[in-house]
Amino acid sequence: MTTYASTHPAGSTPDRPVPRSEPDPATALLARLARLRERVARLVELRGADDPTAADPLRGLYLSEEAVRHVLGSSPRHHGLDEGAWSPSHDASAPDRAARLAVRLGLGELETELLLIALAPDLDRDFEPLYAYLNDDVSRRRATTGLALDLCGIPAHRPESRALLQPTASLSALGLVEVEEPERPFLSRSLRVPDRIVAHLLGDDTPDAALSGRVRPLAAPHGPYDEEFTRRLADRLAAGPLTVHLREHREGDGLTWAAAALAAAGLDALHYTPAVAAPGPDTGPGSVPGPEPFAALLREARLRGLALVVSPLPAAAGPLIRALAVDDVPVLFTGTGPYDPQWCDRDPLVLDAPRLPAGAADVWAAALGDAATGAAFDLAATVAPYRLGADRVTRAARAALDLAAFDGTPLTGTHVRLAARRQSASGLERHARRIRPDVGWEDLVLPERPRAQLGELALRARHRDRVLGDWRLSAGGGRGRGVLGLFAGESGTGKTLSAEVVAAELGLDLYVVQLSSVVDKYVGETEKNLERIFTEADRTDAVLLFDEADSVFGKRSEVKDAHDRYANMESAYLLQRLESFDGIAVLTTNLRANIDEAFTRRLDLVIDFPFPDxxxxxxxxxxxxxxxxxxxxxxxxxxxxxxxxxxxxxxxxxxxxxxxxxxxxxxxxxxxxxxxxxxxxxxxxxxxxxxxxx
CATH class of the missing domain: 1.10.8.60 (Helicase, Ruva Protein; domain 3)
Structure with missing residues (x-):
């Protein structure tokens, strides 16, 4: 395996458009080819000196008797240039892209020269007839392994010479040179340089077509995120290539930490999204519709000296991690699932990504720019309920500015809320009915006490990260930071309307769980449906409403038969799941006495809605x-x-x-x-x- 080396200072970007002080990539390559042409001419002269068919215009199309006698009469010997005749063909004082690529990938001078020999026909058509003559076959216009070794002046019968062009050697393993026609004898196999390598050496950094739509540059996030975690990870990445598995608490969080650490380490990166099919009746979670372009992805990172961030990881991530966990490219995998030791022979650095704080007003302010400076609304209070990563904050800020421009007005909190909600796309609609809140506090007619409690519920939703996270008032390990409220009262007393008002106050959508799509007669299916809802709610900025919740959160009963036992198991699951819930949920009931006391203890607020006088x-x-x-x-x-x-x-x-x-x-x-x-x-x-x- 090659070693990793960098030729650019920390913080700089390798292989960006070449400054005027550096040689043009194409000019530098043509200068190399001119020196290669001289060696080809010497080899042509050497071959023609003792070959009686050298002047035959049909040489290479047939074997004459004279040619056969010449071959039979010659003793086995090396037909290339003399050993030691080859010398490095570039000026180290002014490294071109080929030289920098060789240093970055740990290629030796001989390997670099073999790459140039294979590359020559793609840059200069004159090499095609020259190579055809030397191959003694007018149809073989690329260098063969034997010809390449001859041009380098190294004997083809030595194992170390042949090893340079084996599939496990650096040139082939790194995707720089393809040795074609494996059915032919080794010395007759053609060498071809992939088009992407040619384009890169000529100064073109357009990604391979196989990666189209799958990769994008990873931008550095706005603002600091947990500076201690970022600094420690950045130090490890700056020390050398590293494979990291970041387990994120919420989908998208790991991407922010990866971007922050790579930016602090001075490394540019590509974000690669695996082609994972959405789960359906015919596709399980993590199924992949087609082959992943792993070789092209690693080649792109090596060519440009980039790190890779792979997110989100599919459930069955083993093949992906095994293919991309290499020693010479920094790779960061992020996903919500735990790392499985069976995925890779050598374990990566496995870390838990810190939770992203809700709000992050400084990040929003940086993304909104001047529009946030003179805003007539409280930006911190507006964005407090949203738990978006830096990438989504940037996209939401751009969308908010576009909405304001469309309305022809200055940026408002309404624009920000609408844009933020759209970045929290949800799969909850498969199990719940979405309501876009269109009400406010003025639509509520309630006594002072329940009205004040509703305000407290919104307050808890805004500041839960500070109180439960920063101030460490969470009940213990594994406990979520969810906000749970129970609205109890007779039908028509305003429970659902109040939930909609709370959602509107927070700038979130309200999802009303359809219990008909949750409760299932088959054992265990109800719990599975509820788990899907809770999991989706954890990753979505929304308010979840369980209407008529006593049908699901009812009291446990004495076990008299199997039905009671399974009903109690369902309640036990819900009790455990509420402990780790991270979202905002409201339960409504007409009969508070039917709610199990164990559920009541886990609720943040119980609000009674009295019958109006x-x-x-x-x-x-x-x-x-x-x-x-x-x-x-x-x-x-x-x-x-x-x-x-x-x-x-x-x-x-x-x-x-x-x-x-x-x-x-x-x-x-x-x-x-x-x-x-x-x-x-x-x-x-x-x-x-x-x-x-x-």
Whole structure:
């Protein structure tokens, strides 16, 4: 295996467009070829001096009797240049790309010269007929292994000479030279330099076509991230090539740490995304739809002196890690799964990536630039709920600025929130219904106590990283930093609306879990469905709502049969999963007494939603009628006084009244409101005031 060496100072970028003071790559290569042409001419002269067929215009197309007698009459000997006739063909004082590549990859002078010999026909067409003459075959216009050794003046019968062009040798193993036609005798096999190598040596750093859409430059993140962790990892990377496995707590976090450490080490990098198929009925997690271009990827990193960051890792990452864990290229793998020792014979440096802090206002400010400096909103409070890596922050900032430009207004918190939500793409929609919050605190009609508790829930969601992380108030190892609330109250008292208001306050989407897609009659399937939901919620900036939660989070019962035992196992799973939950979840129930006490202990807040009294009912009626045209003298007070309805029912009564008025083409009247209220009473099977019966 070759050793790694760098020819550029720390912090610089190798093989960027060559400054004017350095030789042009193409000019430098042509100068090398001119010196090679001189050696070819000497070999042509040497071969023609004792070959009676040298002047035959059909030489190479047939074997004449004279040529056969010449071959039979000659004694076995070396037909190349004299040993020692070859000398390095470049000026070390002005290294060109070929020389720098040789140093970086640890190639010797002889290996570099063999590369140049194989490369010559791709740069100068005159070498094709010359090589055809020396190969004694007009159809073989590339250098063969035998011809290359002859031009270097080294005997082809020596093992060390032949070893230079074996598949395990540096030239072949590094993808610099391909030895073709393995069915031919060794000395007759053609040498070819891949087009990507030719392009690089000529100054073109466009990645190989096999990597199109799969790699991109890894930009340094804005702002510092855990300077101690970054510094220690950067020191190890700067000391020499290193393979690292970063296990991230949340998908995308490891990419930020890798970028920060590589930037601190002065190393440029490529981010490679494996071609992992999305899990489906016919593809398991981690399945790969086609062969990965590992050889092209490593060759690209070696050519340009770059590190590789592979993210995200598929579940079955063994073949990928075995292929890319090499000694001469720094490679950082990031993924949410643990490292498996069976993946690689030599274990990489396995590290747990620190959690990314929520908010990171300084990172957002750097990404937004001048737009954040004069912003008329509190940037820190706006971005506090979002746990985005530096790469996604940069993309979200760009999207926010584009939205502001489209609206023709200065940047606002609404633009930032919308852009940040879009960077938190979620798979929750397979199991939950997404609600884009369109309400605010002014839409809530609640007593002071539950209203204040809702504000506290939003406060906890914003500052959980500081309190539970920085101040180390988490309950213990393995505990998550999730925020859990239980909303308890009768139907229609505003529980779901309150969850939507909290989500709007945080600038997050609300996902209502469809319990029909969760509960399964088969043993263990309900837990699997819940695990998918919790896992997706952990990696998504959103508020998760379990409506009618007592159907899932109900009390455990005494085990009398198998059904009880499996029901209790489901509850036990949920208790354990809530401990490690990192998201924001709200549970609602009409029957608080049905919730297991063990779940209650794990909740941050339990908010009781009381049934509204007459004063609150009047406020609810007036709020529901806010934009509805009403006739003069319309009085909602009589409805609030005579009909004990919750907020949801009041809204339904107003909708009924509005349809009746719209059908007449008139404003809503008190009679319409009373009829709507009576409809709600009848729906609930209650006695309607004034009707004297059911």
């Amino acid at each position: 007459a004063e609150q009912r009047l406020a609810l009626w007036r709020h529901a009628l806010g934009r509805v045209p009403c006739a003069d003298g319309t009085d909602a007070g009589v409805c609030a006084r005579d009909f004990e309805l919750a907020g949801g029912s009041i809204r339904s009564a107003v909708v009924t009244a509005a349809y009746a008025a719209a059908g007449r083409g008139e404003p809503v009247t008190t009679a319409d409101l009373l009829e709507g209220a009576r409809r709600e009473y009848r729906k609930a099977g209650r006695l309607v005031p004034g009707e004297g019966g059911w």
